[in-house]
Amino acid sequence: MAVIKANAYGHGICHVAKHSEFADAFAVARIEEALKLRASNVLKPILLLEGFNSPSDLQVLVTQNIQIVVHCEEQLLALEQAKLNMPIVVWLKIDSGMHRLGIHPNQYGDFITRLKACSNIAQPLYYMSHFSCADELDRSVTQNQLKLFLSLTHDCDGELSIAASAGLLAWKESYLDWVRPGLIMYGLSPFANSTGVDLGYRPVMTLKSLLISIRDIKTGDNVGYGEVWSSECYTKIGVVAIGYGDGYPRMTPAGTPVLLNGREVPIVGRVSMDMLTIDLGFSATDKVGDEVILWGQQLPVEKIARYIGTTAYELVSKLTSRVSMEYFK
Ligand SMILES: *Cc1c(COP(=O)(O)O)cnc(C)c1O
Numbered sequence: 001m002a003v004i005k006a007n008a009y010g011h012g013i014c015h016v017a018k019h020s021e022f023a024d025a026f027a028v029a030r031i032e033e034a035l036k037l038r039a040s041n042v043l044k045p046i047l048l049l050e051g052f053n054s055p056s057d058l059q060v061l062v063t064q065n066i067q068i069v070v071h072c073e074e075q076l077l078a079l080e081q082a083k084l085n086m087p088i089v090v091w092l093k094i095d096s097g098m099h100r101l102g103i104h105p106n107q108y109g110d111f112i113t114r115l116k117a118c119s120n121i122a123q124p125l126y127y128m129s130h131f132s133c134a135d136e137l138d139r140s141v142t143q144n145q146l147k148l149f150l151s152l153t154h155d156c157d158g159e160l161s162i163a164a165s166a167g168l169l170a171w172k173e174s175y176l177d178w179v180r181p182g183l184i185m186y187g188l189s190p191f192a193n194s195t196g197v198d199l200g201y202r203p204v205m206t207l208k209s210l211l212i213s214i215r216d217i218k219t220g221d222n223v224g225y226g227e228v229w230s231s232e233c234y235t236k237i238g239v240v241a242i243g244y245g246d247g248y249p250r251m252t253p254a255g256t257p258v259l260l261n262g263r264e265v266p267i268v269g270r271v272s273m274d275m276l277t278i279d280l281g282f283s284a285t286d287k288v289g290d291e292v293i294l295w296g297q298q299l300p301v302e303k304i305a306r307y308i309g310t311t312a313y314e315l316v317s318k319l320t321s322r323v324s325m326e327y328f329k
Contacts, residue, residue, distance in 0.1 A: 001047065003164070003182030004037075005029035010247075010316040011186055011204055012325050014040045020185075025067075027180055031057055034066045047091060050101065051075050055082060058120075062088040069093045069128065071101040076111065079120050087122040090115060094152060096145040096162070098132040108152050124158035131174070134166035135190045142167070146174050166190040169199070188302060188312045195300035205316055206296030207323070209242040211260070211288055214280065223277050224269030229254050236280040237268070240292045245273040247319035248294060249308050252276075256307040259293035261286055 002023035008016035017026055017037055025045035028034050031053075034046045051069040052058055055078040061068060067089035070076055079090075092111060095102030103111050115121055129149045133141045149162055161178035163171065168179050169190070183189070187196040187203040196203050215237050217223065222230045223237055231237075240258065244250040250271045257264035258278055268279045280286055295301035301312045308315070 001025045001027050001161070001178050001180045002185055003027045003049075003180050005033060005049065005182070006317040007033075009182060009186050009188075009313070010319040012327075013037065014042070015325075015327055016185075017042045017044075025178075027182075031061070031066075035060070035064060038064045038066070045089075051093075052078070058082050058084060058088065062086050067091060067126075069101075070111075070115070071095075071103065073103075073107075076114060076118075080114065080118050082120050084120045087120055089122045089126070091126040091128045091161075094127065094129045094149060096129040096149045097141060098130050098145075100130070102129060105148060105152055112156075125156070126158050126161070126178075127153045127156055128161045128178075128180075131162065131164065131167055131171075134164065134171060134174075135192065137170055142171055142174070146171070164190075183313055186316065188300075188316070190313075195302040197297065197300050203295075203297055203301065205301070207242075207248075207294040207301075207319070208296070209240050209292050209294065211238045211286060211290045211292055212241045212275075213239040214284075214286065214288060215239075222269075225272060226270055229269040231268075231279070233282065235282050236284045236286075238265070238278045238280045238284075238286060238292075240276050240278060241274065242292075242294060243272050243274045243276055245320060246323050247315075248276065249310070249315070249318075252308050256304060257299065259296075259299045261290060264299070 002020045004013050004016050004026050005028045007013045027047045027049050029049050034048055037046055045067055047067045049069055062084050069091045071093040093102040115125055131142050131145055133139050153160055159177035161176055163174040163179045165181045165184035167174040168181050187201040189196045189199055217231050217237050219233050220230055242248050252271050254268050256267045265278045267276055269277045293299055295304050301315050305312050305315050
């Protein structure tokens with residue numbers, strides 16, 4: 001099940017769906033995402049990972065053949081009270097230790113009885129849970145979550161799913177019937193100490209822009225808003241046409257690299273809405289119009305995320321609609 005929520009982690013949801021022939025189903029987080037896929041003629045099963053928020057959405061979900069997660073009493077009650085013209089496919093989400101969504105293990109028996117008795121729900125049910133620390137290989141919590149999930153569902157008649165990217169890469173015993181990779185499909189690593197490139201994958205996304213201005217500055221000159229950075233030597237400053245209005249974080253610290261003409265060049269000064277500034281060095285020969293790579297195969301987004309104190313998940317999914325996308329085979 002290919003996870004393509006959040007605009008396919010910033011990669012373009014419809015395009016990714018159309019080029020994921022390997023996927024048996026898709027998963028998204030919002031009904032709008034699911035309906036957008038159906039509207040662009042995606043026919044495979046789609047699972048709404050958090051289920052429905054409003055009972056009035058149930059009829060359109062069933063009509064559009066969208067499967068739902070049921071993770072709480074409110075959703076179950078709404079299903080019991082609904083009048084649907086067709087049964088809907090339900091994934092029962094069990095909280096095996098993450099304590100975010102999912103029924104408590106001691107609600108399991110009651111939920112199963114009611115879900116099976118409900119004529120609005122297709123049978124057999126599907127069963128899922130989610131790991132909280134699958135990216136931490138030295139901890140026992142993942143195995144405990146898996147054990148709990150398997151012991152609850154041991155005599156159920158439906159298919160099971162618990163693994164996302166980190167489970168898929170690190171916990172073979174968690175594969176079960178369905179795996180739900182998101183990040184790794186885009187060639188990125190879910191682990192804090194590696195990149196997708198380290199793991200032998202190729203990042204799908206390259207984020208790039210252009211050098212739009214170059215100026216000489218003297219020792220002690222400030223650059224950018226707030227005068228938060230000043231040069232310790234005579235140097236050249238390059239201005240790159242990308243900023244937080246495109247999704248490149250404003251909190252990026254000085255020293256975070258970009259790639260320009262084959263070398264890493266540090267960002268200096270504050271990232272502004274439409275631009276950021278880089279220290280080219282005194283003897284630079286770069287020219288206005290040169291391509292600047294913010295991240296991609298040669299400069300992993302996981303590395304940039306470490307400078308900024310965030311994850312590749314956040315950086316790629318945060319790109320705004322102002323960034324234009326080009327696709328290559
Ligand atoms: C986002 C999500 C995934 C995919 O997670 P990755 O770490 O990106 O592979 C899988 N399952 C659920 C429930 C999710 O919310």
